[in-house]
Each structure stands twice: as structure tokens, then as C-alpha cells.
Amino acid sequence: MLETSARLLKLLSLLQSPRDWSGTALAEELGVGVRTVRRDVDKLRNLGYPVDAVPGVAGYRLGAGASLPPLLLDDEEAVAVAIGLRAAATGGVSGIEESSVRALTKLEQVLPSRLRHRVRLLQSVAVTPTVGASVAPDVVMAVAAACRDHQRLRFDYRSHDGTSTIRTTEPHRLVQTGRRWYLVAWDLNREDWRTFRLDRLNPRIPTGPRFTPRQAPGLEDTSRGVASGAYRYQARFLVRAPAEEVADRIANTIGTVEPVDASTCILSTGSNSLDELTLYVGLLGFDFQVESPPELIDHVRTLTARLGAATPA
Numbered sequence: 001m002l003e004t005s006a007r008l009l010k011l012l013s014l015l016q017s018p019r020d021w022s023g024t025a026l027a028e029e030l031g032v033g034v035r036t037v038r039r040d041v042d043k044l045r046n047l048g049y050p051v052d053a054v055p056g057v058a059g060y061r062l063g064a065g066a067s068l069p070p071l072l073l074d075d076e077e078a079v080a081v082a083i084g085l086r087a088a089a090t091g092g093v094s095g096i097e098e099s100s101v102r103a104l105t106k107l108e109q110v111l112p113s114r115l116r117h118r119v120r121l122l123q124s125v126a127v128t129p130t131v132g133a134s135v136a137p138d139v140v141m142a143v144a145a146a147c148r149d150h151q152r153l154r155f156d157y158r159s160h161d162g163t164s165t166i167r168t169t170e171p172h173r174l175v176q177t178g179r180r181w182y183l184v185a186w187d188l189n190r191e192d193w194r195t196f197r198l199d200r201l202n203p204r205i206p207t208g209p210r211f212t213p214r215q216a217p218g219l220e221d222t223s224r225g226v227a228s229g230a231y232r233y234q235a236r237f238l239v240r241a242p243a244e245e246v247a248d249r250i251a252n253t254i255g256t257v258e259p260v261d262a263s264t265c266i267l268s269t270g271s272n273s274l275d276e277l278t279l280y281v282g283l284l285g286f287d288f289q290v291e292s293p294p295e296l297i298d299h300v301r302t303l304t305a306r307l308g309a310a311t312p313a
Contacts, residue, residue, distance in 0.1 A: 151207035
């Protein structure tokens with residue numbers, strides 16, 4: 001006969017299968033009497049598991065409760081959930097990327113090594129469409145764990161021009177824009193908050209030591225860093241339109257909008273391409289003036305002259 005704790009876990013595993021169980025069937029599976037099954041069901045209910053009685057027969061099913069109780073997964077289910085969470089973390093469904101990373105971090109922490117190997121094997125042979133620069137799942141997991149555990153993180157970081165530096169940070173959180181993953185962290189060398197693209201980051205393991213989290217920047221500051229800080233060109237435009245109208249057309253991860261007066265605003269954004277900056281702002285449908293950087297001003301003048309020459313006199 002199984003010990004009480006082991007028997008409760010097996011009973012919970014049986015009830016989590018999508019079927020109704022009679023008391024007799026459960027007793028046979030567990031090798032106990034029907035009265036013991038009833039007592040064990042009461043223990044599960046006291047632990048917060050919503051075990052419902054099946055009307056008409058002396059049976060049971062696991063119902064939906066007010067809160068989510070712990071779940072038991074077999075090997076195949078655990079692998080399937082891990083694969084699904086990794087796919088979700090790449091941005092396949094908008095809005096669940098960061099929560100998927102948090103859930104995957106918890107799951108992979110307790111996965112046996114044999115299952116972790118299966119997950120990585122399946123991931124290595126699967127072809128997943130990506131948007132923007134791809135990031136190795138192990139990098140996302142390592143950075144997410146450092147954020148969660150408040151462990152200092154050292155990593156090799158490659159800038160837009162290919163220069164590599166070693167950064168020592170206090171990682172705060174991950175931000176997913178739909179195109180790229182970013183780390184928001186306190187840079188110990190520069191003594192300031194910075195945003196880092198994860199596809200340019202190579203963690204140095206092990207992490208540590210632990211640190212006391214600092215007061216993090218607000219959402220507006222984080223968005224400004226994500227929108228322009230990691231790009232080669234950080235641009236500033238004076239747009240002749242109300243800030244509300246411009247902000248309606250631009251996600252806060254693409255650019256930040258600050259009102260100047262009732263009819264003009266400042267748009268700050270970034271890109272690795274001067275052409276992309278020019279076309280993106282030009283297609284918004286508002287009159288604008290380039291304020292910075294100087295190379296973008298020269299580029300717009302050259303492009304304007306080229307486009308003017310392309311039309312018949």
C-alpha cells in the first residue's frame with residue numbers, strides 16, 4: 001500500500017485526467033478501500049483542490065476552483081508544455097511573451113535532466129517563424145532567472161557597429177516589443193539604467209552575487225530606451241500635429257511622443273537605417289522637421305533632391 005502522501009499525489013494525478021472516476025475504480029487503482037478514498041478526497045479538498053461529486057453515482061471529478069491549484073504533469077505533458085511556452089515566448093501571440101518566459105523559467109527549473117534534453121532536442125529540429133532578430137531560448141532563460149533571483153549578470157555585449165564589451169549589470173526586467181527582446185538593467189560601470197538587446201547579449205555563467213533591487217525607471221523611460229537606445233541612429237523630429245494624433249499611430253516601443261503645444265510635438269525614435277527613419281516618419285501623414293541627428297538631415301536633403309529629379313519637368 002502506498003504511503004499517504006504518495007497516495008494523495010497518485011489520486012490527484014488520476015483526477016486530473018479528463019474523466020469521471022467512481023469510488024470503486026479509484027480504490028482499485030490505489031489499492032485501498034472506498035472509505036480511504038473518501039478520506040483522501042477530503043484531504044485534497046482541504047488543500048484547495050476542487051474535487052466534485054458526480055451526480056447519480058458514487059464518483060468524483062476534479063472541477064474548476066476560485067484559484068489555480070498546483071498541477072501534476074507526466075513526462076509527455078511536461079515536454080509539451082515546455083515546447084508550447086517556448087513558442088509563446090517568441091512572440092507568436094501578442095501580450096503573453098513575458099508571462100510565458102516566467103512560466104517556462106519555473107518549469108525548466110524542476111524538469112529532470114532527461115526531459116530537459118528532450119525539450120532542447122525537439123526545439124533544435126523544429127522550424128519556428130520569427131519576427132525580428134532571433135534570440136536563443138537559453139539566453140532568454142538565463143536572463144529571466146537572473147532578473148527573478150536578483151543576481152548580478154555579466155555578459156558580452158555586441159553594439160550596432162560590431163564592437164564587443166563586457167557589461168556588469170543588475171538585471172531588472174525583460175521587455176518584448178513584438179520584434180525583439182530587451183533587458184532593462186542598471187549598468188554598474190556606467191552607473192545608469194540601460195536597455196540591451198538580447199540578440200546581441202551572451203551571458204557569462206554563473207551569475208551573482210545577489211543585489212538589492214533599485215527603484216526602477218517608469219514605463220515611459222523604459223519605452224524611450226527600447227524605442228531608440230539600442231539603435232545606431234537616435235532621431236528626433238518636430239511633428240506639426242497634436243501629440244494625441246501622433247501617439248495614436250505609434251506604439252510606445254517604436255517611439256515616444258512629447259507635446260510642444262496644442263498643434264506640434266516631438267517624436268523620438270531609432271533605427272539602424274536612415275532610409276527606414278525617413279520613410280517611417282514620412283508615411284505618418286504629418287508635416288515634420290528633422291532635428292537630429294545631423295547625418296539624417298543630410299540624408300533627407302539628398303533623398304529629397306533625388307526624388308525631385310525623378311519627376312518630369
